[in-house]
Amino acid sequence: MPLRRNRDFLLLWAGAAGTMVGARITSIAYPMLVLWYTGSAGNAGLVGAAALLPHLLVQLPAGAFVDRWDRRRMMILCDLGCLLATGSVAVAVLLDRVWVPQLMVVAFVQTSLSVFYQLAERAAVRHLVPVEQLPSALTQNETRGRAAVLVGQPVGGLLFTLARWAPFLFTTLAHLGSLVALLLIRRPFQQPRATRPGTVRADIAEGVAWLWQQRFLRTVLGFVAISNAVFQALTLVLMVTIRNGGGSAALVGAVIGASGVGGMLGALSGMWWLRRATLRTLVVGGLAAWAVTVPLMAFTTDPVSLAVIFAVNSYVGGLFNVVGGVYLVRITPDPMMGRVGAVATLLASGANFLGALGGGVLLGGAGVRVTVLGLSAVMASLVLLAVASPAVRGIARSPDNARMVRRLGRHAAPGRNIVPPAAGGLWLTGAGAAVQRPDGRSIEKV
Structure with a gap:
């Protein structure tokens, strides 16, 4: 059955789309609310850091x-919690009782619940689509996320301009729609399994070790972690640049929304690149593209130029996410999907709060140009590290460096799985091949 006729997948896709749009709306609404109320980039950085801190603190237990x-x-419980959290902010803003500590707490709670939701949704996809359709489903999911940026952040800026409580009310309704969609899905989101023995701590340790x-994978996730922190700071740079130039919140949303266009195109082209590039x-090419575009922000305040820069950066990001998503699902056993996804997300996004926090400090003390040039130096260093990395050089001599879609997707042999079997099997990694037990743990290297 085509994905467009898969009822349960469409319900999951649409419900998650609503929550992602809502999350994108609030991600821009929280710092803008603080910036426009207090005029303090430092306070805006604090709220942004509180919204990003769960990616560091909550990921591992959430995966377990x-x-x-x-x-x-x-x-379902996550949607209920987010609904109450964002609803409380809408009421506070409507009553003109904006309080930075409350925004920090609510932003932290909302993101924490979103971490649980996203990890569960990512692990559930493989149970709602046939294995041969999984690359297409993951591409659609990444496109959905990038489209959420395209729609959510400009809409967030527009709603904030119309009424400062409106972005939070919209997000509350989005979580309500996701809740209804989840209640209508019939199929289970996981394989039948007995109660897991042991402790949550042991589960986390097993996922980290795997x-x-x-x-x-762990090397590339390190590169992505640093670049993600850089882009969090650059988003704050964009807000300060446009505000200092007399621009509106809607203009901020429009410029960031351009990044959604780039990210969506990057996600849609993911399969094309997977067929043609190792x-x-x-x-290396993606990191080099970022190293070229980031310093351009130091020499322009034109919103159109900034929109083009953000779109190009997000194109690479969308492509990275598709490639990484296919690779991760292909090598990860289902009983460990939540934990491995949590560890991967932690490594990739756990330092994001440092980007928002450090960006606010640098902007307050050094100004826009010095901040951007410093961030550009970080991005250039990542390219050099990737070229010199033994892990990245070593993958070129391994079977994993081959064009994945030629072994997956429509190029795979009839009946061949594109995700690992639930029990046993040979797993190829950059460090060698390992025989896996049914629970996903390695028995020995071969």
Whole structure:
């Protein structure tokens, strides 16, 4: 059956789309609310950091619980919690009772619940589509996320301009729609499994150990972690630049929305690149593209130029996410999908709060140009590290460096799985091949 006729996948896709749009709306509304109320970039950075801190603190336990609990029920509870959290902000702003500590707490809670939701949703996809359609489903999911940027942040800026409580009310309604969609899905989100023995701490340790064995993956996630922190700071740079130039919140949303166009195009082109480029080429080339575009922000205040820069950067980001998503799902066993996804997200996004916090400090003390040039130096260093990295060089001599879609997707042999079997199997990694037990743990290197 085509994905467009898969009822359960469409419900999950649409519900998650609503929550992502709402999250994008509030991600721009929180710092703008503080910036426009207090005029303090430092306070805006604090709220932004509070919204990003759960990516560091909550990821690992969330991944363990996603593998232990019923994923569908967990997502329902997350929608309920987010609904109440964003609704409380809408009421506070409507009553003109804006308080920075409250915004920090609510932003932290909302993001924490979103972490649980996204990990469960990512793990559930493989149970709602046939294995041969998984690359297409993951591409659609990444396109959905980039489209959420395209729609959410400009809409967030527009709603904020119309009424400062409106972005938070919209997000509340989005979570309500996601809740209804989840209640209508019939199929389970995981394989039948007995109650897991052991502790959550042991589960987390097992997930960390498994991913740490994937030498190439952990190295690239380190590069992505640093670049993600840089882009969090650059988003704050954009807000300050436009505000200092007399621009409106709607203009901020429009410029950031242009990044959604680039990210969506990058996601849509992911399959094209997977057929034509190797993993090593994509990693080094993507980092090099960022190193070229980031310093351009130091020499322009024109909104159109800034929009083009953000769109190009997001194109690379969208492509990276598709490639990484296909690679991660292909090598990860289902009983560990929540934990491995959590560890991967933690490594990639755990330092984001430092980007928002550090960006606010640098902007307050050094100004826009010095801040951007410093961030540009960080991006240039990542290119040099990727070229010199033994893990990235080593992947070029491994089977994993081959064009993945030629072994997956429509180029795969009939009946061949594109995700690992639930029990046993040979797993190829940058560090060698390992025989896996049914629970996903390595028995020995071969």
